[in-house]
Amino acid sequence: MTEDVLSMRGVTRDYAVGGSFRKKRTLRALRGIDLAVARGRTLGLVGESGCGKSTLAKILLGVENPSAGTVLVGGKPIETYDRLERARLIQPVFQDPYSSLNPRMTVERIIGAPLKVRGEGNAASQRARVQEIAGEVGLPHHLVEAYPSQLSGGQRQRVAIARALIGKPEILICDEPTSALDVSVQSQILNLLHRLKRELNLTMILISHNLAVVNHLADEVAVMYLGQIVEHGASEAIFERAHHPYSNALLKAVLPPRAGSRLPELGLQADFPSPLNPPSGCAFHPRCPKNDGTLCVRVDPPAAGGSHVYRCHHPDHMSDADMRVLEPSR
Numbered sequence: 001m002t003e004d005v006l007s008m009r010g011v012t013r014d015y016a017v018g019g020s021f022r023k024k025r026t027l028r029a030l031r032g033i034d035l036a037v038a039r040g041r042t043l044g045l046v047g048e049s050g051c052g053k054s055t056l057a058k059i060l061l062g063v064e065n066p067s068a069g070t071v072l073v074g075g076k077p078i079e080t081y082d083r084l085e086r087a088r089l090i091q092p093v094f095q096d097p098y099s100s101l102n103p104r105m106t107v108e109r110i111i112g113a114p115l116k117v118r119g120e121g122n123a124a125s126q127r128a129r130v131q132e133i134a135g136e137v138g139l140p141h142h143l144v145e146a147y148p149s150q151l152s153g154g155q156r157q158r159v160a161i162a163r164a165l166i167g168k169p170e171i172l173i174c175d176e177p178t179s180a181l182d183v184s185v186q187s188q189i190l191n192l193l194h195r196l197k198r199e200l201n202l203t204m205i206l207i208s209h210n211l212a213v214v215n216h217l218a219d220e221v222a223v224m225y226l227g228q229i230v231e232h233g234a235s236e237a238i239f240e241r242a243h244h245p246y247s248n249a250l251l252k253a254v255l256p257p258r259a260g261s262r263l264p265e266l267g268l269q270a271d272f273p274s275p276l277n278p279p280s281g282c283a284f285h286p287r288c289p290k291n292d293g294t295l296c297v298r299v300d301p302p303a304a305g306g307s308h309v310y311r312c313h314h315p316d317h318m319s320d321a322d323m324r325v326l327e328p329s330r
């Protein structure tokens with residue numbers, strides 16, 4: 001049986017927004033997220049800006065707490081770990097290696113900081129471990145003496161990855177890890193993550209607007225829309241036969257070469273709705289080409305399917321066998 005390193009059940013996150021106390025409104029950024037990631041797997045998390053990807057990452061990193069629901073890491077509720085242990089278990093790699101590294105510290109100090117904070121080993125063993133991990137991420141030896149300003153974007157991202165990995169985390173959260181880099185360097189960093197994931201049996205959450213990046217790295221894909229996971233399945237299943245019309249709109253959109261972290265125009269009928277005023281029924285219905293005007297408007301589709309989960313009353317690309325399973329429940 002595969003072990004779930006991460007499991008989320010009914011995770012909801014509300015923010016109180018607006019002016020004075022009496023005028024405050026609730027913005028539901030995450031709406032009942034159910035998700036499990038097995039050891040060694042990479043989960044790609046995709047969706048438009050504002051769908052809740054960063055909020056989910058912040059909950060895992062302990063920057064935010066869920067308003068409801070449970071998060072288990074290694075089978076234990078996340079809040080039972082103390083701050084240091086939690087930081088060791090779950091490490092981030094951010095989009096912009098220019099702002100995520102302290103410009104006044106050498107590469108050696110940056111990479112070794114997590115060991116120092118936890119008091120692991122002595123100065124000599126920490127230095128040796130820094131050299132070892134720097135080698136693993138492909139940083140030339142002499143660069144450990146350098147400062148971030150003396151490095152290229154790709155080298156800085158390697159430093160950020162080395163810092164994240166030095167404490168042997170259980171989960172690596174990569175938030176747009178290549179979108180701030182030159183196109184020529186992006187594939188080097190992707191290949192590095194691919195190799196590390198294989199060699200270290202890393203469990204990764206990869207947040208990206210770029211489906212080519214997700215396709216390159218992820219074993220499975222979760223598609224988010226307005227705080228909900230509307231489809232989750234193996235990468236092949238999503239890329240070849242996505243069931244949710246929103247996933248298919250994402251897949252059809254062609255990403256311009258220098259899109260950075262922006263998602264391209266999806267060619268849908270309406271704009272992304274406000275989470276302060278979410279649509280009734282299926283949250284995607286105002287933009288959906290399959291909106292039937294009745295069921296879709298009234299009923300939020302429950303999660304259906306087995307290993308390939310989707311929330312849609314009129315799923316795309318269903319095989320005859322899928323439809324036979326579906327019919328009795330309709």
Ligand SMILES: Nc1ncnc2c1ncn2[C@@H]1O[C@H](COP(=O)(O)OP(=O)(O)OP(=O)(O)O)[C@@H](O)[C@H]1O
Pocket residue numbers: 015016017027028029047048049050051052053054055056275
């Ligand atoms: N601290 C906060 N207070 C109020 N609303 C917030 C807060 N943080 C996030 N939100 C809202 O929650 C929703 C989800 O935001 P989130 O940043 O998670 O989306 P995202 O998918 O990561 O977007 P992006 O790709 O642009 O980073 C948005 O509507 C956002 O405005």
